[in-house]
Amino acid sequence: MNPILNQIGTTFIPVSDIGKARNWYCDILGLSADGEILFGHLYILPMDGTDIVLDTKIFSEDNIFKTPPFHLNTNNIEQAFEYMRGKNVEITTKIKNNHWFNFKDPDGNHLMICQC
Template identity: 65%
Template sequence: MHPILNEIGTVFIPVRDIARARDWYCDLLGVTNEGEILHGHLYVLPMKGTSIVLDSKIFAEDHIFKVPAFHLNTKDIEAAYTFLQDKKVELVTGIEHGHWFNFKDPDGNLLMICMC
C-alpha cells in the first residue's frame, strides 16, 4: 500500500477575523455555525467531502489566494451568481463559458464556483 493517499483532506483559507469569516462562509454555504472556534484561530466548516478550515493565525496579505485553490460546486450557475450579487459579494468575473465564475471573500481570497 502506498503511504500517501490520493485524496485531499483539508483546504486551509487564511482569514483576518475568525468569527467574521466563520459567519460569512456559513452564510455563503447555507450551513449553521454551530461548531466552536478552536485554539482561538481555527474554524472547521461543516462540509460534504473535502474539509475547509478557516485559519486566522496564518493570515498575511501575501498568503491570500490570488488564484482559486479549489472550486465550490453548483448545479445552477445562474442562481449561484445571482445569489452572490444579491449578497453584494465582490464578483471578479462574469459567468465564463456558462460554467464558472470567480469572486472574493471579505479578506480578498479569490474563490471559484463551478457547475458540477
C-alpha cells in the same frame, strides 16, 4: 504499500478575523455558524466532501489567494451568480463559458463557483 493516501483531507483558507469569516462562509454556504472555534484561530466548515479550515494563524497579505485554489460546486451557475450578487459578495468575473465565475471573500481571497 504506499502509506500516503490518494485523498485531500482538507483545504485551508487564510482569514484575518475567525468569527467574521466563520459567519460569512456559513452564510453563503447555508451552514449553521454554531460550531466551535478551535484554539482561538481555526474553524472547520463541514462540507460534503473535503472540508475547509479557516485559519487566522496563516493570514497575511502575502498569503491571500490571488488565484482560486479550488472551486465550490453548483448545479445552476446562473442561480449561484444571482445568489452571490444578492449577498453583496464581490464578484470578480462574469459567468465564463456558461460554466464558472470568480469572487472574493471579505479578506480578498479569490474563489470560484463552477457548475458540475
